[in-house]
Amino acid sequence: MQRWSKLFIPTLREAPTDAEVASHKLLLRAGYIRQLGAGIYSYLPLGQRAINKIVAIVREEMDKIGQEFLLPTLNPRELWEESGRYEVMGDNMFKLKDRKGAELVLAMTHEEVMTSIARNELRSYKQLPQIWYQIQTKFRDEPRPKSGLLRVRQFLMKDAYSFDIDTAGLDKSYDLHDAAYRAIFTRCGLEFVAVEADSGAMGGSGSQEFMVYTEAGEDLIASSVSGYAANLEKATSQLAPVEDLAPTGDGTPELIHTPGKGAIADICEFLSILPSQDIKCVAFMGTRSAHPAGEPLRPIVAFLRGDHQVNETKLNAIAGTAELRPMLPEELALYIGGPAGYLGPIGIEQVMTNGSLNGLKSGKPLDKLKGVSRENAGEGLKTIVVLDPGLAGRKNLVAGANKLDHHFRNVTPERDFSTTLTADIRNVNEGELDPIGGQPLRLGKAVEIGHIFKLGTKYTESMGARVLDTNGKEVTPIMGCYGIGIERILTSAIESSAAKFAAAGNADQYALPATIAPYQVVVTVTNIKEANLLVEGEKIAANLSDASIDVLLDDRDERAGVKFKDAELIGVPYRINIGKKLAEGQVEIVDRLSGTTTDISLDNITAHLQSLLTTSN
RNA sequence: CGGGGCGUAGCGCAGUCUGGUAGCGCACCUGCUUCGGGAGCAGGGGGUCGGAGGUUCGAAUCCUCUCGCCCCGACCA
Numbered sequence: 001m002q003r004w005s006k007l008f009i010p011t012l013r014e015a016p017t018d019a020e021v022a023s024h025k026l027l028l029r030a031g032y033i034r035q036l037g038a039g040i041y042s043y044l045p046l047g048q049r050a051i052n053k054i055v056a057i058v059r060e061e062m063d064k065i066g067q068e069f070l071l072p073t074l075n076p077r078e079l080w081e082e083s084g085r086y087e088v089m090g091d092n093m094f095k096l097k098d099r100k101g102a103e104l105v106l107a108m109t110h111e112e113v114m115t116s117i118a119r120n121e122l123r124s125y126k127q128l129p130q131i132w133y134q135i136q137t138k139f140r141d142e143p144r145p146k147s148g149l150l151r152v153r154q155f156l157m158k159d160a161y162s163f164d165i166d167t168a169g170l171d172k173s174y175d176l177h178d179a180a181y182r183a184i185f186t187r188c189g190l191e192f193v194a195v196e197a198d199s200g201a202m203g204g205s206g207s208q209e210f211m212v213y214t215e216a217g218e219d220l221i222a223s224s225v226s227g228y229a230a231n232l233e234k235a236t237s238q239l240a241p242v243e244d245l246a247p248t249g250d251g252t253p254e255l256i257h258t259p260g261k262g263a264i265a266d267i268c269e270f271l272s273i274l275p276s277q278d279i280k281c282v283a284f285m286g287t288r289s290a291h292p293a294g295e296p297l298r299p300i301v302a303f304l305r306g307d308h309q310v311n312e313t314k315l316n317a318i319a320g321t322a323e324l325r326p327m328l329p330e331e332l333a334l335y336i337g338g339p340a341g342y343l344g345p346i347g348i349e350q351v352m353t354n355g356s357l358n359g360l361k362s363g364k365p366l367d368k369l370k371g372v373s374r375e376n377a378g379e380g381l382k383t384i385v386v387l388d389p390g391l392a393g394r395k396n397l398v399a400g401a402n403k404l405d406h407h408f409r410n411v412t413p414e415r416d417f418s419t420t421l422t423a424d425i426r427n428v429n430e431g432e433l434d435p436i437g438g439q440p441l442r443l444g445k446a447v448e449i450g451h452i453f454k455l456g457t458k459y460t461e462s463m464g465a466r467v468l469d470t471n472g473k474e475v476t477p478i479m480g481c482y483g484i485g486i487e488r489i490l491t492s493a494i495e496s497s498a499a500k501f502a503a504a505g506n507a508d509q510y511a512l513p514a515t516i517a518p519y520q521v522v523v524t525v526t527n528i529k530e531a532n533l534l535v536e537g538e539k540i541a542a543n544l545s546d547a548s549i550d551v552l553l554d555d556r557d558e559r560a561g562v563k564f565k566d567a568e569l570i571g572v573p574y575r576i577n578i579g580k581k582l583a584e585g586q587v588e589i590v591d592r593l594s595g596t597t598t599d600i601s602l603d604n605i606t607a608h609l610q611s612l613l614t615t616s617n
Numbered sequence: 618c619g620g621g622g623c624g625u626a627g628c629g630c631a632g633u634c635u636g637g638u639a640g641c642g643c644a645c646c647u648g649c650u651u652c653g654g655g656a657g658c659a660g661g662g663g664g665u666c667g668g669a670g671g672u673u674c675g676a677a678u679c680c681u682c683u684c685g686c687c688c689c690g691a692c693c694a
Contacts, residue, residue, distance in 0.1 A: 010627085011655095012627085012628060012629095012644090013628070013629085013643060013644075013655065014628055014629050014643075015628085015629090016628065016629085017623080017628095017629075017630095017687080018623090018686065018687050018688095019687090020687075020688070028628095029628095035686090037685085037686085038685085038686065038687085085694070088694070089694060091692095092692085092693075092694070093694090108694065109694065111694090140693085140694085142692090142693070143618075143691080143692050143693075144688095144689095144690090144691090144692075144693090146687085146688080151693085218693090524653095526652085526653055527652055527653085529652075530652095558652095558655090559651085559652055559653085559654085559655080559656065560652070560653040560654065561652095561653070561654035561655055561656085562654080562655050562656095563653095563654090563655095564653075564654050564655085565654065565655050566655085568654095577653075579653060580653075
């Protein structure tokens, strides 16, 4: 049991103006944290207690599958040069020199250190598999720290690394982490989704991000109850069938006069058609990744359903480009042949072939690619034309005619125009059905709380870790890496809770799950000047404490209102009010998660609270 | 790194345009009253006005430089 009167819990009535997101404001107001610099925070006692509870849960679950290490943050520069990441990380890594002038870095993550231990110590398949983890401070010189504890330059991470003799072993280590992570986040009271992530160019065969929906998040994800979840850059959906228009005239493209109907909404109203029966044209100039100076911009034209939006990340991936900007009017005229508002697929000359596109994506120099130069123009390139699958197989669509104030009817893809390729380049929309279970998609911002990743041999290979297999042959162990952002568990719990309170009309309120709250219950003595209230409060708190419940006794000489507000501010999920009803042998138990208040007789308090704590976990 | 904003008491702010020697609310200390939803009254303590330089008889205020923080974007192993 701890007494509030003896503790340092500096709550604030108002949040500093610098705080924008809910968790940042509330963490400051509740006296959990204080800011020391951009992306640098001190944890005050309350914050440290919550962090410790989270760490304890993480440790307990991780100890079931692995072994805990503690690795140095101070790393020699050479170690990072061995893996090639000294260059790759660039300015994101803090760098310093010691008194002799030797160069050191502050570790952003620990693949290098773990791999160096592995290569020095692991010799045989008999020593595998290994799962090694640690819970430790990471340093990253973020270009823009923000949102309180959500993006910082120094933070706690649980990072784990697995070493296996083969991919079957890696699969098993990965699955163990998947299960452990689900157990950890569930115990922390988070509603999370596991998103299939891009395993990237590392040759990895699997990667999942664990996400919590919150407006403060930096990623956009789509998920459904059937278990489908994906980043918006990857998400797809089933499209409900669209009825095509009947052909007019002889069924071939028919030019119609549509003065002043450049916008999709206008043309749809004018012709009494649906946006899904119209072809939207979006035109970009793209630059390649590793863009050589002076390389010309690449024209990219996307066609998709009138009611769909382009996802530029998807389009970049398809086109082999890194950045897009809208085409200028003269570029529209050159590459498509029409004015904005009346752009369409018919009449585009110099469409790039799919084969050249592959060369482009693989990074071949332009002069090695066939058919990419536009001969007549002398400058500029063939146009990449991408058709979204939402238009594939459709017919009799309406499209711009590349002529001011004119459209075509009866436009049928592939029959009437050719494309470089057909590829998914659109954003999914809220409520569309997911591709695996056909359930409605939920779209929203989310924060990443964990990531598991089949890493492969990137580090064991480059840093020379080798073991002997059953045949006495030297092989390279296969690694997995697995991270959890400790503070993000706390912040996302607060964000989620605050959002629920806000939705119910209560601003600036939250309650933490009992498993990670700094205390499980606050015993509020409404008036310590009434001796019997204080005595009974102390007794109740002692009993709860004896029952292994983490209890904070509010024995301060403050008015009841102040104590209620403070107890709510610090996010403790349960409160016991010792007040007037004591005369009738009763106290109130306030359950902030459910918003209910119950009168309980003195001899039932501990049992009642225990049942609340059990069911809420 | 590009764009925008802000630095005045622990927190929230006014004062800056138009120079005259710093103020309000909350918090804090003392006393009295009050005592179940951030109390009332009275008295009190606390500020190199982010920093440096300059203009001026005089600078929180005007000028120059600089540091820091926040937001949007870029970036994010």
